[in-house]
Amino acid sequence: MGAAMTFSYDPLIVAASLAMAVFVAFVALDLAQRVATRDRVMSRIWCTGGALVTGSGVWAVHFVGMMAHSLPVATGYSYGFTGLSWVVAVLAAAAMLFLAAARRLAGWRLIGGAALVAAGFIGMHQLGMMSLDMAPQVRWNLPLFGAAALLAWLTGTAALWLFRRRRDGRSGRAQQFGLATGLGLGMVGAHYMGMAAAMYAPGSVCLSADQLGGDGLVLMVAAATVLMQVLTLVTALLDARVRGRTRDLTHSLEQAHHQLQEANEELDRRAHLDPLTGLPNRAFFDERLNQARVGGMRKLAVLFVDLDGFKPVNDSLGHAGGDKVLREVADRLRRVLRTGDTVARIGGDEFVVLMEDVVHTADCTAVAARILDALARPFAVGDPPVHISSSVGITIHPDHGPKSALVAQADAAMRAAKRAGGRQHALFESHMSSNAHEQLSLQVELRRALECGELVLYYQPKIDSRRRELAGVEALVRWNHPERGLLGPAVFIPVAERFGLIGQLGQWVLDEACRQMKEWARAGLRVHVAINLSAQQLHEADLVERIDAALRRHGVAASQLLCEITETVTMEDVSTTQEVFGRLARIGVFIAIDDFGTGYSSLSYLRRLPARQLKIDRSVISDLETSADARAVVDAVVRLAHALGLRVVAEGVETAGQRDILVGMHCDELQGYLFARPMPADQLVTWSRRRPLLGRG
Ligand code: C2E
Ligand code: CA
Ligand code: CA
Numbered sequence: 083m084g085a086a087m088t089f090s091y092d093p094l095i096v097a098a099s100l101a102m103a104v105f106v107a108f109v110a111l112d113l114a115q116r117v118a119t120r121d122r123v124m125s126r127i128w129c130t131g132g133a134l135v136t137g138s139g140v141w142a143v144h145f146v147g148m149m150a151h152s153l154p155v156a157t158g159y160s161y162g163f164t165g166l167s168w169v170v171a172v173l174a175a176a177a178m179l180f181l182a183a184a185r186r187l188a189g190w191r192l193i194g195g196a197a198l199v200a201a202g203f204i205g206m207h208q209l210g211m212m213s214l215d216m217a218p219q220v221r222w223n224l225p226l227f228g229a230a231a232l233l234a235w236l237t238g239t240a241a242l243w244l245f246r247r248r249r250d251g252r253s254g255r256a257q258q259f260g261l262a263t264g265l266g267l268g269m270v271g272a273h274y275m276g277m278a279a280a281m282y283a284p285g286s287v288c289l290s291a292d293q294l295g296g297d298g299l300v301l302m303v304a305a306a307t308v309l310m311q312v313l314t315l316v317t318a319l320l321d322a323r324v325r326g327r328t329r330d331l332t333h334s335l336e337q338a339h340h341q342l343q344e345a346n347e348e349l350d351r352r353a354h355l356d357p358l359t360g361l362p363n364r365a366f367f368d369e370r371l372n373q374a375r376v377g378g379m380r381k382l383a384v385l386f387v388d389l390d391g392f393k394p395v396n397d398s399l400g401h402a403g404g405d406k407v408l409r410e411v412a413d414r415l416r417r418v419l420r421t422g423d424t425v426a427r428i429g430g431d432e433f434v435v436l437m438e439d440v441v442h443t444a445d446c447t448a449v450a451a452r453i454l455d456a457l458a459r460p461f462a463v464g465d466p467p468v469h470i471s472s473s474v475g476i477t478i479h480p481d482h483g484p485k486s487a488l489v490a491q492a493d494a495a496m497r498a499a500k501r502a503g504g505r506q507h508a509l510f511e512s513h514m515s516s517n518a519h520e521q522l523s524l525q526v527e528l529r530r531a532l533e534c535g536e537l538v539l540y541y542q543p544k545i546d547s548r549r550r551e552l553a554g555v556e557a558l559v560r561w562n563h564p565e566r567g568l569l570g571p572a573v574f575i576p577v578a579e580r581f582g583l584i585g586q587l588g589q590w591v592l593d594e595a596c597r598q599m600k601e602w603a604r605a606g607l608r609v610h611v612a613i614n615l616s617a618q619q620l621h622e623a624d625l626v627e628r629i630d631a632a633l634r635r636h637g638v639a640a641s642q643l644l645c646e647i648t649e650t651v652t653m654e655d656v657s658t659t660q661e662v663f664g665r666l667a668r669i670g671v672f673i674a675i676d677d678f679g680t681g682y683s684s685l686s687y688l689r690r691l692p693a694r695q696l697k698i699d700r701s702v703i704s705d706l707e708t709s710a711d712a713r714a715v716v717d718a719v720v721r722l723a724h725a726l727g728l729r730v731v732a733e734g735v736e737t738a739g740q741r742d743i744l745v746g747m748h749c750d751e752l753q754g755y756l757f758a759r760p761m762p763a764d765q766l767v768t769w770s771r772r773r774p775l776l777g778r779g
Contacts, residue, residue: 095150095300096274099143102307104259104266106139107241109311110175111258111265112318114245117183119325128321129179135314136179137172140203140269142307144171144210147273149300157288158295163213167206174202178238182245192246196239203269204234207276215290216282223279230275237268337721345718348711349679356427357705358405359412367426367434371485374438382485383446385435386475386492387415387453390504392431395468406463407470414456419449434489443478443509450474450507458505473499474507482510491515525581527563528574532586536562539594540760541611543769544731544753547744550776553751554610554644557595558760559587579616588619592629596636596643598763603638607767612644612674617651620658626665633671640670644695648676652691660690667692674731679715688726695751696723700734703754707739713747720747738777745776752776 113132119125144167148159181195211220244261354366362370374382389411396404408431415425415433424436435453440446453474460467475495477488494515499508508514531537539557546553561569578584595611602609619625633640645666652659652675663673674695675688679702688696698716705712716732723730732744735754744752756777758769 092150092152095146096270098304099147099150099273100266100270102139102146102304103143103269104262105308105311106136106143107265107269108258108262109139109315109318110136110241111244111262112315112322113179114182116318116321117179125183129176129183132179132314133172133176135175135310137175138168139307139311140175141168141171141206141210142303143269144207144273146300146304147270147277148210148214151277153282153286153288155287156291157214158291158293159210159213160215160290160293163209163215164294167209167213170202170209171206174199174206177202178242178245181242192242193239196242197235199242200231200235200238203238203272204231204276207234207273211277211280213290213294214288216286217289218283218286221281221283223281226275227279230272230279233268233275234272237265237272240268241265341714341718342722345715348715352679352702352715357701357709359409359427361412361416361433362424362426364426364428367424367428367436370424371436371488374436374485376480379441380438381440381481382479382488383437383440384477384479384488384492385437385446385450385453385507386489386496387433387435387457388473388496388500389431389457390471390473390500392470395470396431399464399468403463407461407468410461410463411457414459415453418452418456423449428489434492440478446476446478447507447509450476454505454507471505473497473504475499475510476507477510482512487515521577521580524574524577525583528561528577528581528583528587531561531563532583532590536564537587537590537594538562539591539598539763541598541763541766542753542760543758543766543775544612544751545757545775547749547752547776550774552609552770552775554612555766556612556614556646556753556760557591557598558614559591560760575616579618584616584618585622588615589628592632593636596632596638599638599642600636602763602767605767607770608642609766609770610642610644612646614646614676617648617654620647620651620662625662626669629666629671630669633669641672644672644674646674646676646697649678649699656690660692663692678719688722688728693728695729695731697731697733697753698749700754703732703734703740703744704736706743707737713743716744716749717747720749724748741777 110132113128113136116128117125117132119128145164177195178199181199244265354362356363371382371384376382392404392407395407399407408427411431411433412425412427415435419425419435420437422438425433426436427433435449437446437449454472457470457472460469473496475492475498477483477491477495479485479488482488482491491510491514495508495510498511498514499506502508538560540560541555541557543555544553545551559571559575561574563569575584575587578587591613595613599609599611615625622628629643629645630640633643647659652663666673672694673692674697675691675693676697677699678696679699696719698719702712702715706716720730729750731751731753732740732749733753735741735744735752735756737756740754741752741756757775761769
């Protein structure tokens with residue numbers, strides 16, 4: 083046997099194979115970060131795609147490496163072994179990426195895993211070598227082969243370890259390139275050592291010389307591989323960007339969520355308590371009344387307590403003095419009640435008491451008498467002390483009627499007591515509910531008003547706090563009553579709702595608002611107009627179609643109309659709201675959630691509603707200057723709303739102090755008497771030219 087036949091190397095192709103190896107490692111390091119996502123499906127997709135790319139890459143490096151040497155005889159690669167070596171390379175890469183994505187991998191598992199991966203790549207290499215079908219058979223220089231295997235295993239271990247370290251942290255591109263160079267050198271080194279370990283007998287011939295071969299093929303493989311790697315890298319970079327953004331968003335949402343929980347508790351408390359006296363409010367009282375049960379001898383009673391002559395006292399003592407009296411009244415009421423009774427403040431100087439487990443009417447009149455006594459004692463809020471008295475109306479359920487009528491009946495009884503001179507209590511009698519008569523006649527008049535066009539819309543500006551310009555207006559309905567003058571919606575909207583006129587009224591408002599928008603447009607003023615929708619309108623099946631029709635009829639863009647719906651209504655029936663909001667959004671009409679902060683809503687519902695604006699209720703705004711809680715609520719609401727892409731509107735801004743706090747908190751729009759009261763349409767054009775819109779210092 084003469085001198086063994088040896089390879090000669092083409093240094094250019096050796097360099098090219100090294101460059102490819104480094105690039106493959108660079109991309110693989112990126113892939114290792116992709117597979118480490120918590121999303122299991124995405125992780126699997128990246129593992130599978132990554133295995134194809136990395137496996138093909140390593141295989142191509144090896145293939146190009148084989149081409150770097152030439153034997154002094156004609157050679158070619160057998161199809162079968164070449165294909166098989168590719169399959170093994172992909173499998174080894176898959177094992178590597180899945181191991182990199184595995185949750186725990188340390189110590190022996192890492193070393194064993196790396197051995198498996200290395201074995202795969204060595205197998206690929208050997209299969210590749212076998213694709214050179216030489217006769218006689220190749221013999222191996224075992225120490226050199228062992229060294230190559232060791233290097234492959236070391237490279238595999240290093241790769242796995244690096245993949246796992248990098249997946250948690252973000253590291254720079256320069257570092258990534260350095261690591262890739264190391265891995266590439268290991269990969270190529272193992273390859274050439276492995277090749278050098280092959281010893282061919284002199285005079286060997288290649289039996290597969292007629293199969294795969296030629297420089298063109300090498301070039302093609304190399305080009306395809308590089309292209310594949312580039313595409314992968316681009317995809318990986320895009321993925322990294324998307325993930326970075328998601329991470330940032332998640333982070334800010336988490337922060338907002340935390341603030342929110344606190345704000346929610348505060349909102350909850352606000353929803354149940356009257357901030358001035360600390361007594362329950364109307365909402366809490368109604369809830370309590372709803373839950374109260376009657377049965378057997380046990381009945382319920384509601385006592386309506388109203389102060390006599392409180393208004394003049396309030397006027398002469400000033401705001402602070404009046405508040406003091408009210409707080410003292412609350413304290414005295416608490417003291418005279420039986421345990422288990424509930425007292426709430428439901429209006430300026432109006433209080434209601436719920437008595438449960440009432441057996442005799444005398445139980446109620448005794449409590450009423452104690453209340454009258456307690457409130458008749460002088461109040462030490464000024465000099466001389468203030469004297470006021472009170473009137474109490476009493477109703478009993480089920481004797482006098484259903485639970486739902488109790489408060490109104492007690493109110494009627496209280497009025498009767500007042501008419502009789504005050505300082506006394508009166509038990510409800512059916513003739514007292516004249517209110518019902520009044521509502522009935524109002525209803526008749528309202529029908530006429532709707533037909534004769536006695537309704538008008540007033541418009542109140544909303545101001546963009548950043549751009550300091552008109553952001554839009556809210557349409558507020560008024561009734562130009564022939565005898566009673568201009569009536570506010572509080573008087574007739576409840577009547578309309580109760581007697582089924584709200585649909586007609588709402589339709590009129592919608593039409594009139596659209597007509598006005600068109601008219602302003604002709605005068606050169608493009609304004610967004612918000613209309614208020616009541617609960618019943620939300621349940622009208624054809625609401626969205628009618629809005630759409632009105633917009634078309636007047637030729638107004640849908641994006642110019644906004645529908646305000648109160649928070650309480652939106653949260654009552656979230657699925658209906660979601661559906662209607664969704665349909666409105668589809669025709670291009672935006673939605674604002676009105677009176678936010680008065681209901682029991684969980685802020686997290688907001689995420690599910692396609693709303694555009696959040697209007698923070700006047701009651702929260704009015705406390706801004708005096709209450710840290712109110713400020714915290716507004717701050718949290720603004721942050722959350724912004725995280726969800728909603729604009730925040732503050733309503734009822736009355737002072738420059740409130741305005742400054744709101745502007746400081748980045749509240750988007752401001753509405754309130756500080757800027758303008760609701761005004762007839764023709765005044766708006768002039769008003770909108772006024773400067774500065776945000777008012778002075
Ligand atoms: P809202 O939707 O909360 O409307 C805002 C109310 O706050 C208006 O009362 C407005 O005049 C008043 N307001 C605005 N700025 C200030 C301020 O700085 N201080 C104070 N104290 N009040 C301010 P308005 O016009 O009496 O309307 C009362 C409610 O009637 C409205 O409350 C709305 O719920 C309802 N409403 C008005 N127009 C319509 C309508 O066309 N359809 C329906 N369904 N409801 C309407
Ligand atoms: Ca409103
Ligand atoms: Ca409102």
